[in-house]
Amino acid sequence: MFVVELPWADSSLHPNSRPHWATKARAAKTAKTMAAALTRLEAKTKPQWLSARLQWAFHPKTAHALDKDNCIASCKAYQDGIALALGIDDSLFDTSYEIKAPVKGGKVVVTILPPL
Secondary structure, three states, rough: EEEEEEOOHHHHHHHOOOOHHHHHHHHHHHHHHHHHHHHHHHHHHOOOOOOEEEEEEEEEOOOOOOOOHHHHHHOHHHHHHHHHHOOHHHHHHHEEEEEOOOOOOEEEEEEOOOOO
């Protein structure tokens, strides 16, 4: 088990935003690369799992009500990066999502566990 702490997803990755396609593509590439690097750093060695359990905890920037589906969608690039680092197809992830208390700047904490 290990924990990956990521920054709040770039606003251009939120489903309700309408950025230029190149802006969104750049943000997605950055997010995927960052998630992969941080996952490799925290994992130390690549686990030999066939699947994984991911527990997502969203800590928003403010106490305003959030749509959990939008939080999930905005972090798709993060999930792709984690899958790349683990060498596991993200369709094999067993995931759970939770919105937690706000923190300054916001963050996303992903706890990665072996399959049951």
